[in-house]
Amino acid sequence: MAVAFDEMNGPGGDLRPAYQELSRWLSETPPDALEYRRQEAELLFRRIGITFAVYGDSEAQERLIPFDVIPRIISAKEWTLLENGLKQRVRALNMFLRDIYHGRDILRANLIPDDLIFQNPVFRPEMNCQDVPHDVYVHIAGIDIVRVDSENFFVLEDNARTPSGVSYMLENREIMMRLFPDLFARHRVAPVEKYPDELLSALRSVAPLHTSSEPTVALMTPGVYNSAYYEHSFLADKLGVELVEGRDLIVKNDEVFMRTTEGLKRVDVIYRRVDDDFLDPLTFRPDSALGVPGLMSAYMAGNVTLANAVGTGIADDKAVYSYMPEIVKFYLGEEPILKNVPTWRCREPADLAYVLDHLGELVVKEVHGSGGYGMLIGPAATKATIAAFRDKLKREPEGFIAQPTLALSTCPTCTAKGLAPRHVDLRPFVLTGSRQVTVVPGGLTRVALQEGSLVVNSSQGGGTKDTWILDE
Amino acid sequence: MLSRTAENLYWLARYVERAEYLARTIEATLRVTALPNTYIGQTNEWDSALLTAGVSASFYSHYDEANEKNVVEYLAFSTANPSSIRNCIENARLNSRSVRTALTSEMWDTINSAWIDLQEVWGKGTKSREELAKFLRFVLETSLRFDGSAYRTMLRNDAYWFSRLGLHLERADNTARILDVKYHVLLPEEEHVGGPLDYYQWTSILRSVSALTAYHWVYRETLKPWLIADLLILNDSLPRSMSSCYGNLVRNLDQIGVAYGRQGAAQRHARGVRNRLEHSQMDDIFQRGLHEFIQEFIADNARLGEIISKQYLI
Incomplete structure (x- = not known):
């Protein structure tokens, strides 16, 4: 694996311009002052209760995601490229979903194999020929981006279902501004605080077309035991909307209402952080206690908007992901601005053969996996793990894709032995309303805290950093 | 307002109030049992503390004797007693988490800090009368802070x-x-x-x-x-x-x-x-x-x- 590109000290150890002030500040700040503020930051997180739950870990049901106080800095020029690329990609995703659930031009053009769509468990036949307001399917996307050198950004994943992490983008900034006012004063950092406002306008703009007055928006959570519950309550608070659980909602005559102390109140838009499978026990999993019986029929009747729409999982399937460059070109007639990571589709025999031969150097992922679960990182895996994966691959090749092990860029990070480079990725949040696609300048930077590790997922011991987009 | 939110707020306040009451009951019982027998007679004050807390029957399914150690443990720290002080604070925190958007940050901070202290400082109960007194003070102060911050910071x-x-x-x-x-x-x-x-x-x-x-x-x-x-x-x-x-x-x-x-x-x-x-x-x-x-x-x-x-x- 090549030496990773460091975002502060570029190739050859030349300090990159965006990091100049930070580097100077770091050299003026004694290490113990940094350590003191690091502890203070941790205390703040704990007091505010910014926690997440790790499934299958009964000892620490609520954990803090480690926060690294060294910001990750992106220049205005780099951001412009990212922003344009993200908007382009999300436009294409929405057009793709509209097409898949309507005319299916892209299948007729033979760009994507039919069975990849129709045999896919996240394809929702219920959505066939179903119109959604303003043709928006993915209202909120969290696109994972990595970089490998000063020029190239790659999209690693399109999270088009219920991406989380935006609360960290907002809270990390609050805490950094509180703890490092002097460092902020030396930079022009683009603000992220408009995100809730933009999210609310996006959600309101996609209310059912016949909604008469101001639409009522609610945020639907699986409940306090969900790993992202803190984020759900945080966002509901910032949006000024009710945080509802399935049991708070009831469907009557294909209309959705919430139970309030003053009786039933109509709901027009639901920002749902509940997966498709659990939305409505009458349509999807009958054993789900998190959902609302009848919600799908109200949705099909066009009386409520769900954000994101049902069935968007087909767009963030990792095998479909491998066709994104073709998808962008097909719908927009443009060259994709952001690159895709080269991907071997194990469903194709030639690709599978190559992957089986090179398991030791590749990253293998489940097509429906997320959160870093069920992933093989060849170079870091033991022989036994690789052998076990080989068996899984042979048994169910269509369940996996493989990618080269990328040398993710690194950023200086606090460690027990002082500052050291650690691998990072970036998740910006892209909002789509009836009229426009917007990206708040920032995102969630995740950092792999273990030396050499490439796994940034919070469920696997990753941490976060504040992400600064410089406003030149 | 969501019915569930109202319900959580209502129970949250009940749990905090109950925790305070239990702390006061233990404190008062400690004082009276510290007196020589001639002043308080033969009545078992710890039994009566259990009765006022309404948990007498469930106590005897876990313990044989109502003495200071057992009753303090049951009323304050037991996880088996659904309305022990520990469980009241746990439940108050759980309710607070469900209705965070309806609480002011001061109220959340009070409950969340109390919950953190409960695990980190009082996780193993108390070993001496002195520690117990500190614990009871902590419970009273939590309740006062909660009540005070509700009074001072909540929208009417x-x-x-x-x-x-x-x-x-x-x-x-x-x-x-x-x-x-x-x-x-x-x-x-x-x-x-x-x-x-x-x-x-x-x-x-x-x-x-x-x-x-x-x-x-x-x-x-x-x-x-x-x-x-x-x-x-x-x-x-x-x-x-x-x-x-x-x-x-x-x-x-x-x-x-x-x-x-x-x-x-x-x-x-x-x-x-x-x-x-x-x-x-x-x-x-x-x-x-x-x-x-x-x-x-x-x-x-x-x-x-x-x-x-x-x-x-x-």
């Missing part, structure tokens, strides 16, 4: 009123229970009246509801059982009296009724209980039987809880 809307309903309903229940358990002390057999035993029992009742100093200010008299009962049942100026709790319950329910533009069974029932308290005299209550009077009140109070649930919370 239905969220505030529902939280107050929980507080006053729980408080009324606690005061009634302690009177009920100790009513035999207030109505002693002829031969014991005025003995030193009664004096310390009485002060212990007043301490559990933080009303010892108040008693002296209100009556400027030595401790007399009927005055103690008068203070705890009928005196409007004592925040923990049954009458004061009902004054508040009626007011909060009215505020909700006005805001929502309609009254219901809860408002009517609360007014009924308050009127009965207003038109009662201590002499009559004693004559008809203190125990019966309080039993009826406890049932009425529980009934109000059910009606509020039905009308607003589900």
